[in-house]
Amino acid sequence: MNRVDPPVWTGRDDGPGAEHRRWHGTVRPLDGADRAGTVIVGFASDEGVRRNGGRTGAAEGPTALRRALAPLALHRDEALYDAGDVRVDDGDLETGQRALGAVVAGAMRAGHLPVVLGGGHEVAYASYLGLDEGLGSDRTRTLGVLNIDAHFDLREEPRPTSGTPFLQISEAERARGRAFRYAVVGINEAANTPVLFDRADRLGVGYLTDDQCTATHLERVLAFVRSFLDTVDDVHLTLDLDALPAWVAPGVSAPAPLGVPTEVVQAVVEEVAASGRLALFDVAELNPSLDVDGRTARVAARMVDRVRAARGRNS
Numbered sequence: 001m002n003r004v005d006p007p008v009w010t011g012r013d014d015g016p017g018a019e020h021r022r023w024h025g026t027v028r029p030l031d032g033a034d035r036a037g038t039v040i041v042g043f044a045s046d047e048g049v050r051r052n053g054g055r056t057g058a059a060e061g062p063t064a065l066r067r068a069l070a071p072l073a074l075h076r077d078e079a080l081y082d083a084g085d086v087r088v089d090d091g092d093l094e095t096g097q098r099a100l101g102a103v104v105a106g107a108m109r110a111g112h113l114p115v116v117l118g119g120g121h122e123v124a125y126a127s128y129l130g131l132d133e134g135l136g137s138d139r140t141r142t143l144g145v146l147n148i149d150a151h152f153d154l155r156e157e158p159r160p161t162s163g164t165p166f167l168q169i170s171e172a173e174r175a176r177g178r179a180f181r182y183a184v185v186g187i188n189e190a191a192n193t194p195v196l197f198d199r200a201d202r203l204g205v206g207y208l209t210d211d212q213c214t215a216t217h218l219e220r221v222l223a224f225v226r227s228f229l230d231t232v233d234d235v236h237l238t239l240d241l242d243a244l245p246a247w248v249a250p251g252v253s254a255p256a257p258l259g260v261p262t263e264v265v266q267a268v269v270e271e272v273a274a275s276g277r278l279a280l281f282d283v284a285e286l287n288p289s290l291d292v293d294g295r296t297a298r299v300a301a302r303m304v305d306r307v308r309a310a311r312g313r314n315s
């Protein structure tokens with residue numbers, strides 16, 4: 001298998017004491033957990049992007065994202081844990097997805113919020129495997145996936161890729177006879193062919209295009225998110241960084257020409273995190289080899305940190 005130890009969390013240190021608290025001095029290995037908190041787990045994979053014909057390098061995403069999280073200041077006492085990385089070796093994506101799912105399910109059973117650092121967007125199916133187990137197989141509660149993404153990722157392919165996770169989840173939930181909701185914020189019309197729009201319509205997928213997600217439309221975007229939240233019990237929130245504008249998030253396989261502004265993405269993740277329904281958050285497609293001055297990693301870290309903070313306000 002492919003589980004590796006958590007890397008060391010380091011960064012600027014202004015001294016001991018709560019007044020200097022940052023992520024790097026707070027994160028502890030999950031093995032020593034003594035209270036409920038947020039669990040970071042990396043999914044070091046770009047096999048899905050490779051299979052999907054994209055630009056590989058997302059396997060280094062978890063390390064870059066931890067480095068960007070490390071110096072961030074914390075303003076209250078809370079538990080943060082690191083479960084390490086699940087690494088996809090030798091192209092065996094399916095084994096890696098199951099391994100990630102097992103870590104997620106274990107964290108959920110212990111009462112933690114899993115935050116999964118991708119990895120290509122194939123991470124979303126791996127997260128789902130964990131959610132499915134962690135929520136309990138006899139569940140009647142409705143699971144919803146809210147995807148912030150330029151793409152539907154509803155491709156029909158002979159084997160799983162970074163472009164297939166939400167069709168896989170939809171089919172898995174249908175096979176189990178469960179209701180399932182899927183919505184996307186940030187769709188770039190020119191990056192999704194008619195067959196994908198037709199499939200989305202057939203599956204009852206709600207979506208907003210990038211044109212509908214400009215800052216002037218913030219209230220409308222939040223209304224869309226709230227009405228989605230009203231239809232589900234548990235939410236899998238997934239952020240594909242290619243939803244953000246290319247100049248904000250250049251370090252992705254498929255950068256966005258318009259994209260969803262940072263403040264709109266932030267408002268959406270905070271809305272979901274504060275709803276009390278967030279079951280898991282994952283961040284996908286960070287490719288450090290394509291990043292510029294770490295800006296994609298920084299914006300990704302900000303969203304992870306805002307999820308942590310907004311969820312804390314609710315508890």
Ligand SMILES: N=CN[C@@H](CCC(=O)O)C(=O)O
Nearest residue numbers: 052054121151153162163254
């Ligand atoms: N996770 C990415 N999915 C996109 C990639 C698009 C592209 O590479 O241009 C998709 O398959 O549509």
Ligand SMILES: [Mn+2]
Nearest residue numbers: 150151240242
């Ligand atoms: Mn995308």
Ligand SMILES: [Mn+2]
Nearest residue numbers: 121149153240
């Ligand atoms: Mn995607």
